[in-house]
Amino acid sequence: MSTPPTAPASPHPAPAPHRPPDPADERLRRWRLVLGGDADGTGRALAGTDAAVDRTLTALYGGSPGDRAGLGRTAGLGASAPSVARWLGDIRAYFPSSVVQVMQRDAIDRLGLDALLLEPETLAAVEADVHLVGALLSLRGAMPETTRETARAVVRKVVDDLEKRLATRTRAVLTGALDRSARTGRPRHRDIDWNRTVRANLENYLPAHRTVVPERLVGHGRASRGVRKEVVLCVDQSGSMAASVVHAAVFGAVLASMRTIATRLVVFDTSVVDLTDRVEDPVDVLFGTRLGGGTDINRALAHCQSRITRPADTVVVLVSDLYEGGIRDEMLKRVAAMKASGVQFVALLALSDEGTPAYDRDHAAALAALGVPAFACTPDLFPEVMAAALEKRPLPIPAA
Structure with missing residues (x-):
């Protein structure tokens, strides 16, 4: 009786059966990565x-x-x-x-x-991120020529990413707010918004005539054809406000792109720089700032106040941690005077994604006593804050 041939050995041996990782060994591995050091502490190499x-x-x-x-x-x-x-x-x-x-x-x-x-x-x-941009801007004066273009490219990338994330929603929210603020019940014939008028008068539908009697007209005033609101961004450029400066520059460019909003951008430390002529390019704005130094809020507000021509149609946004190095009482008097003239005044302790910022609580309380709540604002919330200010309604202040 012949013996059947033996199959040749496979050049690829069968894999070892899969064994699930030992939970205790995995815990040691994680602790070793957390604690650092050598294997003596955890017994895990x-x-x-x-x-x-x-x-x-x-x-x-x-x-x-x-x-x-x-x-x-x-x-x-x-x-x-x-x-x-x-x-x-x-x-x-x-x-x-x-x-x-x-x-x-x-x-x-x-x-x-x-x-x-x-x-x-x-x-x-x-x-590249917002914090890196802040570090680069603070080093701008010491930056060699060989690095300057690379730094500008890094800043441009961060700014472009922020604009893609924030611009569309900001324009949509603010356009709606401007439309509502300009709506009137006595429009000229050419300014009637017929879609809104029909919806507002559906209860007056006459079935026999298959028509709506427009007892209440809805439309826009003549101001809707040009600039309706003015926004002044007054931004503290002290070193602790770096992320806020970056976001303010981006939002300034977005606001400036809206023809119905006249946008002014002012940055300050102990001196004041009006960057309105550069506001359409956030990178130019950022390279025009000087992060660091002291703070003179009063001086910055004096500059902003002198540029306001239509108080009732103006929103002033002060972005600062309120550590005032100037004249405190004059600062508060200026805020009170602007509010009395009809200006909508908003105080943001930070305009960033960070947590609760450090800020001068006494000055924040003094502003609150004038009817100006001071609070930190994330970039995602900023459009709603601006919309409320433009419509002169209560601000959507986040919970502390």
Whole structure:
């Protein structure tokens, strides 16, 4: 009896059966990544991608809290821009964009990497966001010519992204507010809004005649053909307000693009700069600012007040943390005078996505006593705030 032939061995051995990860081992791995150090503390060694992630974290967070050169000593990057650029590339490979932006801010704040942002290779490697723009603007005076164009491109990218996110909704919300504020019950024949008039008079429909009797006309006043409102953005450019300056520049450009709104943009520290002639280009506005320095709100408001020609049709938006270095009593008198003349006055402690900002609570309370609530505003809420101000109705103040 013949023996059946033996099948040849497969060159690819069967894979080992899949084993689910040990929960205890996974916990040790996570704690090892959180705590850093070596394997002695957790008994868990790292390899492969985990080891690479650990190196990028150690480079930033491995030094002592007071060690502002920790990135150099711990990870061997020194003050080399190419080395830092590689580290920036690593964090982008291992972490999502939102985490990358946090780590970049920590690197600038903890390790004093501001100077390295003046190097083109470093700047080209960073994840662009509002906070990076603030850092670049504060360094603008020290920026070498080789970096200036790269920095401008980074700022342009952030501004364009913000405009795409915010512009369409802002225009839609404010156009509706302007239409409602200009609506009149006694329009000229050519200004009648027939669609709204029919809807407002549906109860007067006569079935026998198949028609609506328009007892109440709805339309727009003649002012709807030109500029109806004036908006003054008065923005504190002290160092703590960097993100607010970026957003204010973007919103200034959006408002300026609406022919029915005349927009003025004023930035200030201890001096006042009127950037209205640049308001249509946020990048030009931002490179015209000077982040840092003191604060003279009174002086800035005096400039704005002198430019107001139609108080009843004007909204003044003060974006500031209210740490006044000028004359406090005069500042409050100016706000009171503008309100008495018919100006709608809005005080924003911040115009950013950050949490509750630091601000002067005494000055905020003094403004509230004048009927001007001071509150932090996110960019997404700003269109509703402006719409309420244009229509002279209560502002949608977020809950504290």
